[in-house]
Amino acid sequence: QVQLVESGGGLVQAGGSLRLSCAASGRTGTHYSVGWFRQAPGKEREFVSGITDSGDRTLYADSAKGRFTISRDNSKNTVYLEIDSLKPEDTAVYYCAASAVSASVILVPARLYDYWGQGTQVTVSS
Numbered sequence: 001q002v003q004l005v006e007s008g009g010g011l012v013q014a015g016g017s018l019r020l021s022c023a024a025s026g027r028t029g030t031h032y033s034v035g036w037f038r039q040a041p042g043k044e045r046e047f048v049s050g051i052t053d054s055g056d057r058t059l060y061a062d063s064a065k066g067r068f069t070i071s072r073d074n075s076k077n078t079v080y081l082e083i084d085s086l087k088p089e090d091t092a093v094y095y096c097a098a099s100a101v102s103a104s105v106i107l108v109p110a111r112l113y114d115y116w117g118q119g120t121q122v123t124v125s126s
Contacts, residue, residue, distance in 0.1 A: 001026045001027060001115070002024055002025070002026045002027050002032065002098055002100075002114075002115045003024070003025045003026045003115070004022055004023070004024055004096050004097070004098060004115055004116060004117035005022070005023045005025075005117055005118070006020060006021065006022050006023075006094060006095065006096050006117040006118065006119060006120040007020070007021050007023070007120055008020040008021050008120060009093075009094060009120030009121045009122045009123075010121075010122070010123070011123045011125065012086055012122070012123070012124055012125070013086075013124070013125050014086060014087055014088055014124055014125065014126050015085055015086065016086050016124075017082065017083060017084045017085070017086065018082070018083050018086065018122060019080055019081070019082045019083075020036070020080065020081040020082075020083070020094055020096075020120060020122070021078055021079075021080055022034060022036070022078060022079040022080070022081075022096030022117060023076075023077060023078045024077040024078070024079075024098065025077065031053035031054075031100070031103035031104075032053055032098040032099060032100050032103055032115075033050060033051065033052050033053055033098070033099050033102060033103050033104070033105060033106055033107065034050065034051055034072065034079045034096055034097065034098050034099075035047060035048075035049070035050040035051075035096070035097050035098075035099070035106065035107060035108075035110075035113060036048045036049045036050070036070060036079075036081045036094060036095070036096050036097075037094070037095045037096075037097060037110055038090075038092035038093065038094045038095070038122075039092055039093050039095070039119075040089075040091060040092040040093075043092075045095070045110050046061065046063075047061050047108045047109075047110070048060070048061050048063075048064050048068060048081070048094070049061065049064050049068050049070040049081060050070070050106035050107065050108070051070045051071070051072055051079060051106065052103065052104050052105070052106060053074075053103035053104060054074075054104070055071065055072045055074070057104075057106065058070050058106070059106040059108075067083060067084050067085050067086075068081060068082065068083050068084075069081070069082040069084075070082075079096060081094070081096075083122070086122075086124045087124060088124045088125070088126045089124075090122060090124050091122060091123050091124050092121075092122060093119040093120065093121050093122075094119060094120050094121075094122055095116055095117055095118075095119045096116075096117045097110065097113035097114075097115060097116045097117070098113065098114060098115040099112060099113045099114055099115075100114055101114065
């Protein structure tokens with residue numbers, strides 16, 4: 001089992017930046033790819049970005065390209081999502097998820113991930 005805990009969310013003005021963290025514990029010796037998702041009120045959970053277990057490859061949704069940066073520090077069992085130039089439409093609960101099945105492949109469908117965090121709220125005011 002792997003436990004994931006997100007942090008770093010908050011209330012920020014449009015144009016600001018945030019760095020979200022996803023800390024893993026438990027069976028962290030197993031390699032995992034990690035994805036970040038977000039869910040706005042009344043909307044489905046959507047893929048934002050993903051990173052392979054080694055960090056050598058990343059993937060971004062079109063809505064995240066140019067403003068979002070995913071990275072990971074395996075010595076700290078932590079994956080980060082930095083969001084710049086925040087917009088009100090970025091307001092959502094952000095979740096990280098881990099997959100042990102395809103550590104070297106970034107998965108997009110949420111249903112394919114094995115472990116989920118509880119989420120961290122990001123609210124962007126205009």
